[in-house]
Amino acid sequence: MDNVKSVGVYLPWVTTVAAVSVAIYLTLKQRGRRDSDEGTVNRTVQKDNPKVVHTFDIEDLDKKAVYCRCWRSKKFPYCDGSHNSHNEATGDNVGPLIIQRRGN
Numbered sequence: 867m868d869n870v871k872s873v874g875v876y877l878p879w880v881t882t883v884a885a886v887s888v889a890i891y892l893t894l895k896q897r898g899r900r901d902s903d904e905g906t907v908n909r910t911v912q913k914d915n916p917k918v919v920h921t922f923d924i925e926d927l928d929k930k931a932v933y934c935r936c937w938r939s940k941k942f943p944y945c946d947g948s949h950n951s952h953n954e955a956t957g958d959n960v961g962p963l964i965i966q967r968r969g970n
């Protein structure tokens with residue numbers, strides 16, 4: 867009978883500690899996921915923005931425009947050649963998107 871009584875005394879504490887532990891675990895897990903570069907393509911560009919979008923009017927393009935697709939350019943969204951060092955370091959094979967007018 868004493869055992870049943872003591873379980874009743876500790877049960878709210880055990881439940882509370884378990885709930886707080888799960889909440890802390892989930893918070894840290896989510897934070898770790900956000901701070902980690904693992905699985906992300908974009909590591910530096912506008913990280914406080916929920917989505918990075920650039921829009922250009924075709925009429926404003928010069929004869930040729932070179933856009934980054936590796937997300938390593940310091941001049942993003944334009945290519946600055948950083949894809950070369952990225953490819954060497956990782957074995958990747960990414961390169962820019964080049965848009966040019968006919969005749970170039």
Ligand code: FES
Pocket residue numbers: 933934935936937938939944945946947948949950960961962963
């Ligand atoms: S720097 Fe990213 S594609 Fe060239």
